[in-house]
Amino acid sequence: MDQTFGALADPTRRAMVAQLLTGEASISDLAEPHDMSLPAIMKHVAKLVDAGLVTREKRGRTVVCSLNVDPLDQANAWLQQNLDAWNRRFDALDAYLARQKEEDR
Amino acid sequence: MDQTFGALADPTRRAMVAQLLTGEASISDLAEPHDMSLPAIMKHVAKLVDAGLVTREKRGRTVVCSLNVDPLDQANAWLQQNLDAWNRRFDALDAYLARQKEEDR
DNA sequence: CTTATACTTAACCACATGGTTAAATCAGAA
DNA sequence: TTCTGATTTAACCATGTGGTTAAGTATAAG
Numbered sequence: 272m273d274q275t276f277g278a279l280a281d282p283t284r285r286a287m288v289a290q291l292l293t294g295e296a297s298i299s300d301l302a303e304p305h306d307m308s309l310p311a312i313m314k315h316v317a318k319l320v321d322a323g324l325v326t327r328e329k330r331g332r333t334v335v336c337s338l339n340v341d342p343l344d345q346a347n348a349w350l351q352q353n354l355d356a357w358n359r360r361f362d363a364l365d366a367y368l369a370r371q372k373e374e375d376r
Numbered sequence: 377m378d379q380t381f382g383a384l385a386d387p388t389r390r391a392m393v394a395q396l397l398t399g400e401a402s403i404s405d406l407a408e409p410h411d412m413s414l415p416a417i418m419k420h421v422a423k424l425v426d427a428g429l430v431t432r433e434k435r436g437r438t439v440v441c442s443l444n445v446d447p448l449d450q451a452n453a454w455l456q457q458n459l460d461a462w463n464r465r466f467d468a469l470d471a472y473l474a475r476q477k478e479e480d481r
Numbered sequence: 482c483t484t485a486t487a488c489t490t491a492a493c494c495a496c497a498t499g500g501t502t503a504a505a506t507c508a509g510a511a
Numbered sequence: 512t513t514c515t516g517a518t519t520t521a522a523c524c525a526t527g528t529g530g531t532t533a534a535g536t537a538t539a540a541g
Contacts, residue, residue: 280381350452
């Protein structure tokens with residue numbers, strides 16, 4: 272979870288995730304949209320790999336990267352769970368206020 | 377977005393968010409579950425504040441912190457959007473494979 | 482007025498992050 | 512084999528992160 276959220280905390284890496292959403296990409300494909308040196312790109316990719324979001328496969332002299340959405344799913348689940356709890360809290364508050372209003376009559 | 381995901385990339389801070397989900401809490405309330413010095417706690421809270429996830433209000437000599445879920449909502453939206461795109465991609469692939477199978481007859 | 486409580490600030494530390502340039506490897510093409 | 516393109520490694524740099532201890536400030540309570 273730490274690594275997943277950490278990986279998503281950078282715009283370059285979020286862009287890479289979005290790019291990989293449309294299909295596989297080589298390292299240089301991933302580098303192309305970003306005005307940045309190759310080594311810098313490599314480090315970003317490495318973080319995505321460490322977070323389990325990306326898998327690398329060496330094909331000839333190029334490396335093909337593809338997305339694994341499982342960590343995204345988990346992160347999403349955490350957020351959803353918390354937002355749900357938040358909403359339940361306010362639903363309970365609303366119910367309480369409605370009951371109070373009823374008693375005022 | 378960077379700051380939101382960055383804030384969530386630490387277990388201590390995620391625990392704080394979860395705690396604040398149940399209602400307001402003072403700095404020492406937030407510190408209590410964690411075996412950590414007050415200054416360390418302060419830094420975590422500061423990050424949550426910077427990310428817009430938490431608001432602080434000084435009440436007497438204590439500071440009351442409360443949660444703001446808007447950034448969580450945005451983060452959730454980003455993830456959901458990406459997961460949706462991913463699923464559409466596979467739906468399209470499934471449809472294609474079904475069509476192929478049809479043509480094989 | 483003094484003291485205890487709640488928080489803050491300052492100063493420091495080791496290590497991580499996000500970037501660079503320059504040089505090295507590795508595999509396909511000529 | 513030699514050239515070329517794709518990636519990698521090494522070394523370096525500035526800044527950020529996550530923690531510490533020690534000392535400071537501010538406010539409620541005695």
